[in-house]
Amino acid sequence: MTTEILTFKDRVRIDIADHVADVHLIRSDKMNALDPDMFAGIIKAGAALHERSDVRAVVLSGEGRSFCAGLDMASFTALGDSGGPNKLTDRTYGDSNKFQQVAMVWRKLPMPVIAAVHGVCFGGGAQIMSGADMRIIAPDARLSVMEMRWGLVPDMGGYTVWRGFVRDDVIRELTYTNREFSGEEALSLGFATYNDSDPHGRAMAIATEIASKNPDAIRAAKALFNKVPDMDSDAILIEESVEQAKIIRSPNQMEAVMAFMGKRKAEFKD
Template sequence: MTPSVQNFHDRVTITTQDHVAHVLLDRADKMNALDDAMFEAIIAAGHHLHSAKGVRCVVLSGAGRSFCAGLDLASMADADRWGEGNSLIDRTHGKANRPQQAAMVWRNLPMPVISAVHGVCFGGGLQVASGADIRFIAPDARLSVMEVKWGLVPDMAGYVLWRGNVRDDVLRELTYTHREFTGEEAVRFGFATHVSTDPLADAMALAKTIAGKSPTAVRGAKMLSNRTPDMDVEDVLMAESKAQHELMYSRNQVEAVRAGMEKRAPEFIDP
């Protein structure tokens, strides 16, 4: 299949092939730092994928030497972007503001997202990467919860995305001190899933594996993973039952069983 390529604000490129969409943060000369155009591009790319047909898994990576260096400090001088007329209190994207949406858009996609992190991953960049379901990271990557260094706090959904993954006292220490830590430490701390000497290659390999599974079942599993942490036991049990009821005897579920019994590759249809 010939890959399709789309560009968003000259900052982000999506290449889609064989049901996998590779999202590339493409501002390599600035280590993919987050300026106004980058925020717009990330969000636009995520919104595009939300309704994209045939995409079963997404890989998120950065061009050049780094994943994302965090906020482009020069952009803070833009009064129109950071002044009183642009309150972060305003909910511009459902429950989130614009910076938060740059991270939450990946968690809220119906299909799984895998981030591949190398080089520098600071501040807002760490929160964008954390929006993914699964994170591969280079052992020598440099990470930091950077915001306190600039007199700020993490505010791009980090406290939502790290909850349940990063131990509370570890997160407090790293936030208060903004000290750097490595990719290997990131896995131990809960910021990343796997250490990899080639994060992009391993992320793409896993994405292809996921893309070969029933897309309706995978989406149902992601929906449950997103919703159930805030539910009580009774509601979790009912959510499981409703999701299973919708899948049982559906076209893709029957095809998964038949393909397994016939020892052949399944032929799924996309929602």
């Protein structure tokens, strides 16, 4: 198995093998806290993956003791100078500013993203995690919607992504109090898809399974999941039909059928 390795700003490394991109935040000495280079590295990594037709699933994790400790407060002034409060409303990445894009880039990727969370996952880290399609969280992980501690509101895409999987009153309580909760509690609150003491291993297993499916259908399914929260029933029904019409009887769809009937591994085209 050949592995392709990409690095971005000495903050993010991507290992690509067998159609799975294994993305690591690599500022482990600072628990992967978000400084200007980490913001830039995450955005560049996401942009690179967006162009990869050979990548069928992504796993996102942090190296060292934690997933991401949130904003590096020592870099707070530098971050403000690079954007400034008056620049927060500038839409520099489609519908997002720079700070929102580090979470939204994972939701915008055409392929599924699985976050593997261990250790600390605070503030911006919790919002980055939440941009993934699924979240595998260690039971003893420590999480917090941290921003209220600093007298701020979550503003890195959290309000957009949380509405899809966290109950409204729950996310309000966690935001207003900024209390810490465990990975085990995260499961009951809706943040975690699964608890696992080896979140990265579980995430890689799921990604490998996804990578064995028709990539055209997987991408269409994600596109539908991203669109439907803002649609009414009529629009959803027609959008399902539009996506299906693009896939049905295509070479990869026919290969899925033939592989299943022949009890063999499918050989899809990127």
